[in-house]
Amino acid sequence: MAEAVPVNPDIALVARTQSGDAKAFDELVVKYTPRLYGLVYNMTSNHEDANDLLQDVFAKAFRSINGFRGKSSFYTWIHSIAVNMTINFLKKRGRRFQMSLDDVDLNIQNDKEFIELTASSSPIREADLGELQQKLNESMLKLSPEHRAVVTMFDIQGMPHAEISKILGISEGTVRSRLFYAHRQLQAHLEEFRKK
């Protein structure tokens, strides 16, 4: 007996959008906004830039949706648009900008990893939360846009290497080497947070 193949809800929403149902695209916007916002925000370290870029990303996706043939998943497709647009934006922006950081959710105090990192036996010295946030973002901004994209997707968003390689159109080996290089750079920038 043939097993029922689970239908990806995104495919149905894309098909409805392609046939002219704009409400279906609204559902895709609602579904992907938090995740894509995290991606763009962590690459730009600026809330307003992230908001403007994300608006442009969805506008571009809507204009191009008729060309989407399902060769990749919608998830990969929309992430590719977001990453490429953000990288282009960062290259144009250069270094002249100010950080505009979102507030840190106070639930961080209950996070297991945060507790571990700030525990007395941890090599990370006790730091003011705001100071830590500032330093993390400054360190991220010292990376090239391509390295920042990989770090954001892997370390912050927890994507697997295979998915990142599909989104960026590069091999998994390149993803790993970019991560290795980026971690080494970050380690140097964040050295002062280690307990002496």
Place this chain on the structure above:
Amino acid sequence: MEDEPDEISKLLRLKRFEQPPPEYFERFLEEFKDRQRAQLLREPAWRIGWDRIVAFIGEQMPARIGYGLASTAVLAAAALASFNILENRPVEIIASNTPAPQQAPAQTPSFALNSPQVQLPDLPSLARTASFTTPRYVMDAQPVSYERPSSF
């Protein structure tokens, strides 16, 4: 298998707690719709059409048109190259200086099954028209017979 998170990865994960206010995501869709409408009103129709064409070509280009254009370019280059080769073929100087022998007029013997006699062509006239010309290809500037015999 993914690698074990190192200290840097653990620190970076804390950035997940940087969040916009909760109402931001609720407002986002409305803002998106407003911007889309505003853009539609602001942009001329030709620009919207052009954007759609560019988006469509961008999607199709790698698969179909890209290969089509590449194949056409290769064929055009090959055709151009072969045309140039034919045009620049070296001309044999000797052949151009030497008049080609006159062709004897084709005279086919008139022959018919019901004819009792076979008419042969007019051989003396053929001999008159066929002119003997100098040889078309010169192998050596000096005939072999003019060479000095080897002296031992």
